Structure formats: C-alpha cells, structure tokens
Amino acid sequence: MDYVRITHIDDPLFRKMHQLMQEVFPAEEVLEFSLWKEPLEDPGIRVFVAVHEGNVVGATEYRYYPQLRVAMTDFTIIGREGLGIGRFLSQKRQADLEALATQAGQEMLGMFAEIYDPYRVEHHVFGGVKPMDPFVRREVLSHLGYKRLDFPYVHPSWKNDGEAVSELDLCFMPANDELKQLDASLVVTFLTHYYAILENKPTAWLKMIEQLRDKETIDLLPI
Template identity: 60%
Template sequence: MEYVQLTDIKDPLFAQMHQLMQKIFPKEEVLDFDLWEGPLQDNSIRIFVAVNEDEVVGATEYRYYPDTNIAMTDFTIIGKEGLGIGRFLATKRSEDLKQLANGKEILGMFAEIYNPYKVESLPFGEVSVMNPFVRREVLSHLGYQKLNFTYVHPSWLNDGEAVSGLDLCFLPFQENIKSLEGKFIAQFLKTYYSVLSNKPGQWIEMVEELEARGSVELLPI
C-alpha cells in the first residue's frame, strides 16, 4: 500500500477520494469538488490517500500548527475492510507529523468525532467500519477524549447553518494534559474555520463562551 500526498485537483486520485467522501459522509460535511483547489495547494493542509493496486482505499487530511504546537485531524476514511487501512494511515500520519514538528513533542491532536448517542441516526455510507459507533470506540482506544462543552461547527457548505451531533475531542500526546484553556480552544477554532465566511450564530456564541471560560476538562468518550 502507498501513502500518496494530493496537491492537485486534477489528480485522478483526488477524484477517487472525493467520491469516497460522498459515499461515507453527510453532504454538509463534504466540500464541493471545485472548492478543493485552494486546500490542495495550501502547504499547511496535509491530504494523503492510501492506494492499493491503483485504487484509493482510504484517505486522511490533517494539519499541524507550529505556533501552538498542536495538530488537527480533519478526517480519516477507510474504504475497505480487511486491509489494515486505519493502522496504515495512523502510522504514516504520525511519522509525517513528527517531521513537521521538527523535533518538538506535539501537545496533542484535535478531532471532531461523531456522537451517535446525541442523534437518532447518522449516515455512514457503504462501509461498516465507518459506522459512527465503531469509529467512536476506535478513537477512544487510541486515547481521544471529549472536551466538556456542547459543540457545533459551521457547515462546510458555508450556508450559515450550524452542524451538531459531534464532540470536539483531543488526543493528548503528553500524559499530564487533563484539560485545555477555553481561550486556547476558541483561538484554535477561529483559526481552523477562518476559511468560512458565513458563521452561524450558535457557533459564534459557543466561541465567545469558551473565551470567557477557564479550563475545559477532558472526559472519556
């Protein structure tokens, strides 16, 4: 299996990845095809696919923020069972992040994780391992914990709608991290969603509340 970075919207592998995303994620979570041109050329956004026999069978997008020494996993996709794709992507991502950190020990990694206990149903496409219940347990085993506040995020359709049904989670890379400062979380979210111009009121209120809070504890998921 190959770990291949995508940097061009015209790359046939990108078309395969986008089709895979549409099969698995709700439409409000998937950026339109043409709008990917900018992110693919952004050096701060790392987009890689797992390629097996010329077929995209998995993908991951993530970022590293050197100013705050944290990472963010945008998504991880497993397209087929029985190939060890999840472990392959996690291992390769970790290796790449270590290189990006240039010798620093990263504080940890944020991730938005579906909470199937909050909503009656969540679509997960045609691949059983992408079921939100399964993914949540796998990420819990990896060490992710949820931040103790009610989370929404702006729709990637940039239509001003708030998307719920997820928790903002954090994987500490250092054992002594039991909480994060509200201002730190708020600044991260403002940076992460700066590309979207149409922010919902619920999201703005949430960020303002975080800025006014002290520490936000990490809880099991």
C-alpha cells in the same frame, strides 16, 4: 498499500478520493469539488490517500499548527474492510506529524478531531462501510487516546450556508495522556483559525466561541 499525498485538484486520485468522501460522509461535511483547489495547494494542509491496486481505499486530511503545537485531523476515511487501512493511515499520519514537529524544533502538544456522537447520528450508515460506523469509530478513537472537550460543541457547515452542525464532539488526543485540561484560549484560537475560511458563521457557533472566551480551562473527559 501506498501513502500518497495529493496537492492538486487535477490529480486523478483526488477525484477518486472526493467520490469516496461523498459516499461516506453526510453532504454538509463534504466541501464542494472546485473549492478544494486552494486547500490542496496549501503547504500546511496535508491530504493523503491509501492506494491499493490503483484504487483509493482510504484517505486522511490533517494539518499542524507550529505556533500552537497542535495538529488537527480533518477526516479519516476507511473505504474497505480487511486491509488494515485504519492502522496504516494512523501510523503514517503520526510519523509525518512527528517529523513536522521536529522540523519546527518542538514537541507536539496533541491533536484535535471532531468525532460523531453515535447517539445523535445513529441513523447514518456512512456509506454502508462498517469501519466508518460512528459507534465503531468512536471506540477506536477512544482507544487511540482521544478525549472529549467538556462543552456543547457545534461547528459551521462546510456548505458555507450559515447552518450549525451539532452532532459531533470536539475531542483532543494529548501527547501526554495525563493531561486533564486544555487552556480555553488555545481552543478558541484554534477554532477561529480553523474555520476562518468559512464566511457564514452560524449564530450558535459565534455564541459558543464567546462562552469559551469566558473560561480559563476546559476539562478533557473520556469518550
């Protein structure tokens, strides 16, 4: 299995990856094909696919913010069972992020991820791929060390239609597992930067950000 970076929308592997995303994720979580041109060419956004026998069987997108010392896992897709794709992607991504942090002359604080709450999305089959089932994914991510940030989370739909998506938790995997809280200012800075590309912010998201500005810290809870 190969770990291949995609940097251009015309890469044939990207079309395969986008099709896989449409099969697995709800429509509001998938950016329209043509809108991927700039993100793929952005050196700070890292999109990799797992290629097995010429087919895209998994994918992950992530980014590292050296000014914040944090990473964000945008998504991880496991498209087929029985190939160890999840561990393959996790190990390759972690090695890449550690190299980026070293290049920046720092240690990484940790990594954010939005994680589905299976009790709110139990109806979604995620393309019928069992490893993508929200119950399985949540438990796997808990094993990896992710913890839930203790506040009601919503995010803007990637359709950029001003709708709020509320079926996920914002989680964080600290490099130091003993970390129990994050500075609220770090979370606000991260979220406002991460969603800057979307012009149509829902009112619920704006209200959430204002409430976070009034906090000093946010607890990290088990998931």
